[in-house]
Amino acid sequence: MVDYSLKKFAQLIFTVFGVVTLVFFTLRFIPGDAASAMAGDTISGEALELLREQMGLNAPLWSQYLAYLHGLVTFDFGVTITTQLPVADLILRAMPVTLSIAVLTIVLTVTLAIPLGTLAALMAHRGQNGLDNAITGTAMVLDLMPSFWTALVFLLIFSLTLGWFPASGTISFDSPVDYLKRIALPVLVLSVTQLATMARITRTAVLEVLSEDYVRTARAMGWSEMRVLFRHALKNAALPIVTVIGLSFGNLLNGTVIVEFIFTIPGIGNLLINGINSRDYQMVQTLIVFYALLFIVINFATDIIYRALDPRVKF
Amino acid sequence: MPMFTRRQFSASLAATALLPVLANAQSGEQKTLNIRFYDDPAGFDPANIFRVENENIAFNIYSGLTSYDSQTGEIVPDLAASWETEDNVTWVFRLREGVMFQKGYGEMTADDVIFSFERIMDPATASPYASQLAGIVRLEAPDPYTVVIELDAPNGNFLHTVANYHQGQILSRRAVADLDGQVRWNPIGTGPYYLEHIDVNSEIVLKRHEDYFRGPAPIETLHFRIIKDESTATIALRNGEVDLVMRSNREENLQTLQAAGFRMNMVESYGIVLKVMNLEFEPFSDKRVRHAIAHAIDYDAICNAIAPSLTEATPSILPRWMPIFSEDIPKYPYDPDRARALLAEAGYGSGLSFSHLGTSAQGVTEIQQFEIDFLSQVGISMTMDLVDTPTFNQRRNAGEFEMATRLLPAINPDMILFNYLHPDNMSPGGLNGARYDNPEVTELLVAARSEVDSDAAFKLYERAQQIVMDDLPYLPGYSNNVFWPGKTSVTGVQPNYLGQVNFFQVDISAS
Numbered sequence: 001m002v003d004y005s006l007k008k009f010a011q012l013i014f015t016v017f018g019v020v021t022l023v024f025f026t027l028r029f030i031p032g033d034a035a036s037a038m039a040g041d042t043i044s045g046e047a048l049e050l051l052r053e054q055m056g057l058n059a060p061l062w063s064q065y066l067a068y069l070h071g072l073v074t075f076d077f078g079v080t081i082t083t084q085l086p087v088a089d090l091i092l093r094a095m096p097v098t099l100s101i102a103v104l105t106i107v108l109t110v111t112l113a114i115p116l117g118t119l120a121a122l123m124a125h126r127g128q129n130g131l132d133n134a135i136t137g138t139a140m141v142l143d144l145m146p147s148f149w150t151a152l153v154f155l156l157i158f159s160l161t162l163g164w165f166p167a168s169g170t171i172s173f174d175s176p177v178d179y180l181k182r183i184a185l186p187v188l189v190l191s192v193t194q195l196a197t198m199a200r201i202t203r204t205a206v207l208e209v210l211s212e213d214y215v216r217t218a219r220a221m222g223w224s225e226m227r228v229l230f231r232h233a234l235k236n237a238a239l240p241i242v243t244v245i246g247l248s249f250g251n252l253l254n255g256t257v258i259v260e261f262i263f264t265i266p267g268i269g270n271l272l273i274n275g276i277n278s279r280d281y282q283m284v285q286t287l288i289v290f291y292a293l294l295f296i297v298i299n300f301a302t303d304i305i306y307r308a309l310d311p312r313v314k315f
Numbered sequence: 316m317p318m319f320t321r322r323q324f325s326a327s328l329a330a331t332a333l334l335p336v337l338a339n340a341q342s343g344e345q346k347t348l349n350i351r352f353y354d355d356p357a358g359f360d361p362a363n364i365f366r367v368e369n370e371n372i373a374f375n376i377y378s379g380l381t382s383y384d385s386q387t388g389e390i391v392p393d394l395a396a397s398w399e400t401e402d403n404v405t406w407v408f409r410l411r412e413g414v415m416f417q418k419g420y421g422e423m424t425a426d427d428v429i430f431s432f433e434r435i436m437d438p439a440t441a442s443p444y445a446s447q448l449a450g451i452v453r454l455e456a457p458d459p460y461t462v463v464i465e466l467d468a469p470n471g472n473f474l475h476t477v478a479n480y481h482q483g484q485i486l487s488r489r490a491v492a493d494l495d496g497q498v499r500w501n502p503i504g505t506g507p508y509y510l511e512h513i514d515v516n517s518e519i520v521l522k523r524h525e526d527y528f529r530g531p532a533p534i535e536t537l538h539f540r541i542i543k544d545e546s547t548a549t550i551a552l553r554n555g556e557v558d559l560v561m562r563s564n565r566e567e568n569l570q571t572l573q574a575a576g577f578r579m580n581m582v583e584s585y586g587i588v589l590k591v592m593n594l595e596f597e598p599f600s601d602k603r604v605r606h607a608i609a610h611a612i613d614y615d616a617i618c619n620a621i622a623p624s625l626t627e628a629t630p631s632i633l634p635r636w637m638p639i640f641s642e643d644i645p646k647y648p649y650d651p652d653r654a655r656a657l658l659a660e661a662g663y664g665s666g667l668s669f670s671h672l673g674t675s676a677q678g679v680t681e682i683q684q685f686e687i688d689f690l691s692q693v694g695i696s697m698t699m700d701l702v703d704t705p706t707f708n709q710r711r712n713a714g715e716f717e718m719a720t721r722l723l724p725a726i727n728p729d730m731i732l733f734n735y736l737h738p739d740n741m742s743p744g745g746l747n748g749a750r751y752d753n754p755e756v757t758e759l760l761v762a763a764r765s766e767v768d769s770d771a772a773f774k775l776y777e778r779a780q781q782i783v784m785d786d787l788p789y790l791p792g793y794s795n796n797v798f799w800p801g802k803t804s805v806t807g808v809q810p811n812y813l814g815q816v817n818f819f820q821v822d823i824s825a826s
Contacts (some may be wrong), residue, residue: 032704033705033709036708036709036712037705037708038357039703046446046744046745047443047444047445047446048443048712050441050442050443051363051441051443053441054363054441082357083356083357083358083499083500083515084358084499084500085500085515087479090515090516093516094516135572139563152546155546155547155550156550158548159550159554160553163554166551166554166556167547167550167551167554167556168351168540168542168547168548168551168556168557168784169540169556170517170518170540171517207655209538261543262542262546262547263547264517264540264541264542264543264544264547266514266516266517266668269623270516271516275354277704279705
């Protein structure tokens with residue numbers, strides 16, 4: 001285990017270095033820079049040159065790269081180019097919002113998707129295709145709805161017509177109830193998009209297990225259907241489901257970008273979009289490193305859970 | 316003994332908790348206005364401020380020597396109570412006495428004015444607005460309430476240069492020294508509101524400056540909430556989460572809000588959208604081709620079809636409300652036959668094609684689709700060259716295009732006339748992207764600047780407009796209207812010709 005962790009850690013350093021370098025150079029190969037993005041419509045070329053100088057964009061590339069690496073190693077992420085605010089502060093403040101949305105979405109999705117998927121599998125296994133088709137059909141429709149569209153429809157229904165949730169407003173952890181009301185719609189929208197995939201994977205996995213010999217044996221031993229389902233079928237179907245949960249957590253970090261825009265959530269997706277649009281190299285570079293680290297942590301956690309679920313998995 | 320049920324108990328608790336809030340709302344002393352803000356703020360240092368949403372915050376924090384009347388766009392006194400000049404070269408400004416800076420930084424004097432201008436002019440500040448003040452050769456304060464400015468050449472539009480906008484905004488020398496030059500997030504001015512709190516990712520809170528020289532503003536707190544999506548902003552207003560929407564710019568939302576009875580505060584002709592024709596591109600070097608393009612596109616029809624509230628066809632490169640605007644200029648009514656004849660005359664009877672630079676973010680706009688269609692009817696093929704926004708800005712600044720669009724939000728006519736028509740400002744260095752150079756026009760513009768008599772200056776400007784609209788290096792398309800829809804209880808919202816609202820005039824009525 002310790003050996004495994006050390007090896008993973010070495011890999012991690014290498015991966016992060018690769019990501020950092022790649023991001024640094026790709027960002028700068030995109031035409032346009034922070035100065036021209038910021039100045040927009042009404043600036044002359046001469047004034048733009050002044051602005052570029054002021055933003056430090058005229059320094060040679062290699063010296064910018066070395067300064068960046070030095071910053072990373074010393075945990076000094078610098079200030080954003082456009083706002084001159086400390087990048088690390090901005091990210092640390094935005095992170096809890098995005099993470100809480102992602103975690104709640106996973107919880108809600110898992111709570112809904114696993115029973116639904118299992119039910120569909122059970123029905124399919126028994127040859128009762130009506131309910132199975134209804135569930136898989138609905139999942140497919142939900143899967144195909146783009147999240148920006150779902151978000152607007154949900155806003156119209158739950159915010160404007162029913163008045164259950166606000167469309168905008170301050171995000172603060174001071175009042176948990178207000179906080180939950182504020183992030184309810186983003187969580188619902190993201191859950192809808194994740195639900196479909198997870199329910200389908202659950203259905204396939206459980207259905208496969210249900211036709212295994214050991215399930216038949218369990219049934220033959222006279223165990224109740226429930227016990228067969230939970231003790232044998234679901235437990236053995238858990239591996240692909242855990243994989244999908246891990247993957248969808250990653251997807252969610254991307255998915256929040258759109259819902260954060262529509263629901264005006266000040267999360268890291270918002271920072272990323274803004275950073276890219278304004279060519280704020282400093283912000284995007286740091287965020288990408290952060291994303292990379294998060295993915296590595298998620299993968300690591302998935303590995304650990306694999307091992308807990310299935311003793312045959314060896315590190 | 317009477318007992319509270321649990322429900323009664325919590326109801327009475329809630330009622331007690333509500334009492335002080337109601338009392339405050341009734342006395343009207345704690346008025347708060349919730350305003351939609353549409354992008355992440357980028358800071359409020361006059362030396363490097365950009366984009367109208369940031370400028371609007373700065374407009375309410377700072378003052379200039381002069382300012383603009385929201386309704387008419389005319390220059391009005393601000394920190395300067397009066398001014399005089401005999402030759403448009405030497406300007407004497409008499410300052411108001413007893414004007415106080417925010418956050419206890421004391422009285423504003425001539426020294427602060429000189430400091431603010433010198434800060435912009437200092438190359439170390441690297442302000443893109445330094446060129447606006449480049450003509451200043453002498454800056455003096457004979458006493459604490461007088462500022463004398465001498466220019467290297469006459470400039471009849473100098474009062475625009477020192478208005479409450481960009482380089483004209485006055486900072487406190489002491490505050491800037493205390494803040495070690497970090498003005499961007501610590502703006503301190505003499506305006507009606509000061510910055511109390513900011514979270515660049517979600518909100519900006521302005522508080523009333525109690526010592527404002529015109530007296531305290533009616534509303535105590537301005538709470539700007541960042542809502543980027545237009546549909547969300549519309550729903551937030553309908554839900555009552557905000558009271559006022561800064562710049563609603565989608566036709567369908569405007570119609571929904573109007574039908575729902577909201578107050579549609581607006582200003583007409585903010586910024587003109589121009590087609591820049593690169594005169595070095597072969598077909599555009601022929602004036603007949605430029606005229607043909609003008610005759611080929613029916614902007615009246617386009618505006619009415621797409622966004623009748625938001626756009627209006629416009630005949631000139633200057634907006635109608637400018638005092639120097641002249642109606643007596645060559646015009647190009649929709650006339651496809653005339654366009655075809657002009658093209659044939661110029662040797663393009665069999666057609667011609669060019670590319671139009673645009674952003675992939677915007678794609679091919681509905682208006683551009685109409686333009687393409689109108690042009691194809693006279694045998695001109697316009698294709699869109701779509702690139703990402705920073706590349707677009709870079710190429711447009713460098714003059715690397717055949718045709719491009721420019722939005723001209725300007726209140727100072729020189730911002731349009733000098734920047735776009737003077738050969739000194741040709742791209743890549745300047746904004747003259749057509750690379751237009753007509754010595755007669757240049758001479759007229761310079762002469763008009765030194766003319767002290769406004770009628771005589773008007774004649775010179777009129778002649779320049781006539782020549783330019785005949786040469787047609789820029790094709791005026793349409794002008795934009797800016798809307799700030801709000802609740803009917805919110806009064807006094809009048810966006811000025813820079814698209815900004817002066818919140819000193821805004822109030823919330825009892826209803």
